[in-house]
Amino acid sequence: MEKTYANLKIVENPIVNQSLCTIRSKHTDTQGVRLAARKLTRILLYEATKNLPQTEEEVETPIASFKAKTINHDITIIISPILRAGLIFTDEAVDILPQATIRHIGMYRDEKTLKPVWYYNKVPMPVDNPEKYYVYITDPMLATGNSLKEAIRLYVQKGIPQKNICGVCMISSPQGINAVFEEFPDITLIVAAVDSHLNERGYIVPGMGDAGDRIYNT
């Protein structure tokens, strides 16, 4: 990566690296990919949700009462998986953030133009206090950035501040990162790896191949 971005967080730790090795290897079967991917998504989601506003509430333990920190109750948390591969994040997301709303985004990549084509949109909801929304858009692969940008645009058009929007991806490319920050400099990107480049078919090199195929055995 030639450029550096303040809002890009590359999550690096031994468990992340081990999980990446597992999902990248062409010798890992579907179940192995899923298990390692879920481990990875949980860690990435922990990192991504560090921006959630907190409050204090009275808690009674068996020993004493005290004021404990917790997540603000009056915010709306949205997890937006880009179908289909982005779904792998939702199992972990609903476990660790039971109050989150899941808003699916269906896009596939036109293999010729590499542009996203919509087929499902669960996002169009009224947004009363957009500054109280915290959005996490999930997609394992940030390749050209076209799909992620399209999804971010949808939320920004509803008035949700860029600083409350986060793209959460496992493997990314420098092109994708540059493209996203060029249009949306104030969003946050959480990734586990930044790979070398895209090939002529828009796949990340070395990457993990087609994430949807690897996760769903197609």
Ligand code: URA
């Ligand atoms: N989508 C994938 O699943 N893999 C890539 O390498 C790029 C986009």
